[in-house]
Amino acid sequence: HVQLFESGGRLVQAGGSLRLSCSANGPTYTTYIMAWFRQAPGKELEFVASIDQSSTSTYYGEAVQGRFTISRDNAKNSLYLQMNSVKPEDSALYHCAADFGGASPQKQKEGYGAWGPGTQVTVSS
Secondary structure (H helix, E strand, C coil): CCEEEEECCCEEECCCCEEEEEEEECCCHHHCEEEEEEECCCCCCEEEEEECCCCCCEEECCCCCCCEEEEEEHHHCEEEEEECCCCHHHCEEEEEEEECCCCCCCCCHHHCCEECCCEEEEEEC
């Protein structure tokens, strides 16, 4: 199966921007639906965004709609999350995930079969 690794997390001020990246190894990356999830200390895993194989369809969680943008570059086996107008409540460990058999982007964590270890985002007020 695919292995995933996130990068780009850092300390950022509220109102600022940053971009997270997720690199994938494996020959079949282009067949996966991909997603970002996040988890803050003491809270449940939260869906952030997902994207289909051809970047035709995207799906966002309510908390980030209009502020975050998910994208992918299949030639580079990479997934991205552009985070704008960040808020302190966006502070969390951000994970990328791969859905091997899905038909369309979805938010249920049970549908994703591979996960990266995460990258930490901290937003200061």
